[in-house]
Amino acid sequence: xxxxxxxxxxxxVAAGAFYAGSVLQKPSIDPATGRTRVVAASGTPTAAERAGxxxxxxxxxxxxxxxxxxxxxxxxxxxxxxxxxRQAMSxxxxxxDPVKSTMxxxxxxxxxxxxxxxxxxxxxxxxxxxxxMMRYMPLLAYQWGTVDSKTAFAELxxxxxxxxxxxxxxxxxxxxxxxxxxxxxxLAEQKEQxxxxxxxxxxxxxxxxxxxxxxxxxxxxxxKAEDRTRSAQTIAEEKIKGGIDAAATWASxxxxxxxxxxxxxxxxxxxxxxDLAKAAEYVKQYANETWASxxxxxxxxxxxxxxxxxxxxxxxxxxxxxxxxxxxQSIEAWVxxxxxxxxxxxxxxxxxxxxxxxxxxxxxLATSISREDPTSAIAWSSNIADPKVREETLVEVAxxxxxxxxEGYAAWLPASGLSTEAQQQVNERGGDRGGWRGGPPGGxxxxxxxxxx
Numbered sequence: 303x304x305x306x307x308x309x310x311x312x313x314x315v316a317a318g319a320f321y322a323g324s325v326l327q328k329p330s331i332d333p334a335t336g337r338t339r340v341v342a343a344s345g346t347p348t349a350a351e352r353a354g355x356x357x358x359x360x361x362x363x364x365x366x367x368x369x370x371x372x373x374x375x376x377x378x379x380x381x382x383x384x385x386x387x388r389q390a391m392s393x394x395x396x397x398x399d400p401v402k403s404t405m406x407x408x409x410x411x412x413x414x415x416x417x418x419x420x421x422x423x424x425x426x427x428x429x430x431x432x433x434x435m436m437r438y439m440p441l442l443a444y445q446w447g448t449v450d451s452k453t454a455f456a457e458l459x460x461x462x463x464x465x466x467x468x469x470x471x472x473x474x475x476x477x478x479x480x481x482x483x484x485x486x487x488x489l490a491e492q493k494e495q496x497x498x499x500x501x502x503x504x505x506x507x508x509x510x511x512x513x514x515x516x517x518x519x520x521x522x523x524x525x526k527a528e529d530r531t532r533s534a535q536t537i538a539e540e541k542i543k544g545g546i547d548a549a550a551t552w553a554s555x556x557x558x559x560x561x562x563x564x565x566x567x568x569x570x571x572x573x574x575x576x577d578l579a580k581a582a583e584y585v586k587q588y589a590n591e592t593w594a595s596x597x598x599x600x601x602x603x604x605x606x607x608x609x610x611x612x613x614x615x616x617x618x619x620x621x622x623x624x625x626x627x628x629x630x631q632s633i634e635a636w637v638x639x640x641x642x643x644x645x646x647x648x649x650x651x652x653x654x655x656x657x658x659x660x661x662x663x664x665x666x667l668a669t670s671i672s673r674e675d676p677t678s679a680i681a682w683s684s685n686i687a688d689p690k691v692r693e694e695t696l697v698e699v700a701x702x703x704x705x706x707x708x709e710g711y712a713a714w715l716p717a718s719g720l721s722t723e724a725q726q727q728v729n730e731r732g733g734d735r736g737g738w739r740g741g742p743p744g745g746x747x748x749x750x751x752x753x754x755x
Contacts, residue, residue, distance in 0.1 A: 370390075371409065376410075384421040388421045392429060395430055411441060411445040422442060426438055443468075446476065447473035448480045451485075475507040478508025479512045480508075485504075502524065502533070506537060507536050510537045510540040514541070527560040534561035538566075541553075542569065546573055563597075571600045574601050581601045595627055603635070606631045614629070614632045617659075633666035638670065651663045656687055660687075664695075665682075665695040668682035672698065676706065679699045683696040696718070696724070697727055715728075
């Protein structure tokens with residue numbers, strides 16, 4: 303594996319330009335401008351000559367890029383001194399074309415050494431801020447992790463807390479791609495601390511890019527079920543790059559149900575973005591499996607937002623514990639589909655036979671209207687047969703009631719029927735609905751953006 307993300311793309315561009323036409327193109331210096339120009343060379347080079355030229359020549363469709371690479375002697379084998387790195391990095395970051403700037407920046411990262419790495423970071427911090435930092439910082443941190451992770455971690459410890467939180471997980475991913483044992487040892491030294499789960503995912507991310515089997519083995523060793531699920535999500539994101547069908551086959555062969563849950567949900571979510579019908583067929587074959595609930599829910603939710611009736615038809619086509627999940631997604635989307643959606647959905651749920659599907663649908667109705675109409679939402683909650691589902695739904699409704707009408711909520715609560723524990727849940731948590739979303743603290747997701755439950 304090459305050390306930086308854009309390296310393969312850069313070689314592809316270079317090779318495409320290099321071999322275009324029937325003659326070899328070689329750079330030379332235009333005496334009039336002093337800039338690099340491309341001229342035709344006769345004869346057919348040997349394989350060794352071609353390889354040598356690709357390593358040393360400054361080749362690009364854009365003369366200014368070729369000029370940049372030539373002036374800093376990139377590809378010559380001579381390492382950039384810290385001062386040269388600063389000059390080159392500063393010039394690359396001043397480039398106003400973001401595509402050209404990223405190409406130059408990525409090429410400079412190939413020249414990173416333990417001696418000039420800190421200068422690269424210092425130049426980056428001095429030159430840009432805000433959203434642009436998100437374009438460059440992950441690339442630099444990842445590469446620094448492959449070159450000199452010890453110094454990289456130490457340097458970030460000197461920076462403000464946000465920079466450390468953003469950079470360390472990415473540095474760790476770079477280290478894991480090159481030296482998994484060192485990355486795992488670093489993690490062990492961190493003991494228990496907030497955000498440690500993000501570092502675990504960084505190691506999984508790095509391993510998944512370089513050694514899939516090692517990534518799966520490391521993921522399977524995680525003690526907590528949720529960590530195995532997250533790890534499988536991270537690995538699946540890398541597998542998808544090799545083709546969605548191959549990724550689906552890989553996931554089907556996983557034996558750990560928690561890992562299968564994460565992998566399948568990630569694959570189904572990606573599949574649904576481009577082919578919803580295919581995604582529905584994919585999750586349908588696992589509809590009876592409890593570990594498939596997240597994948598079924600994601601696909602059903604996307605389908606319901608597009609067409610609630612189509613989602614309801616999907617719900618009737620499956621069976622098992624996940625059928626109720628699809629009904630809930632369908633009813634939620636139906637309520638929010640327009641002015642008449644709530645009334646039509648209510649009539650539909652009223653006509654449903656008693657059971658888990660009706661309870662899930664009633665819960666969806668209650669939580670969907672709880673802010674606008676808490677009285678009706680409470681009535682629907684009370685109509686749920688399953689005691690556990692009824693109380694869970696009523697807690698959600700109560701949270702919305704408390705926010706929208708504190709006085710009405712206070713008067714209703716004593717006679718609500720909620721247990722003392724449930725009332726404490728409402729009052730203490732206040733209705734926060736958070737959870738893992740797949741990125742390190744402070745931003746720079748990259749290790750699983752778009753994750754679900």
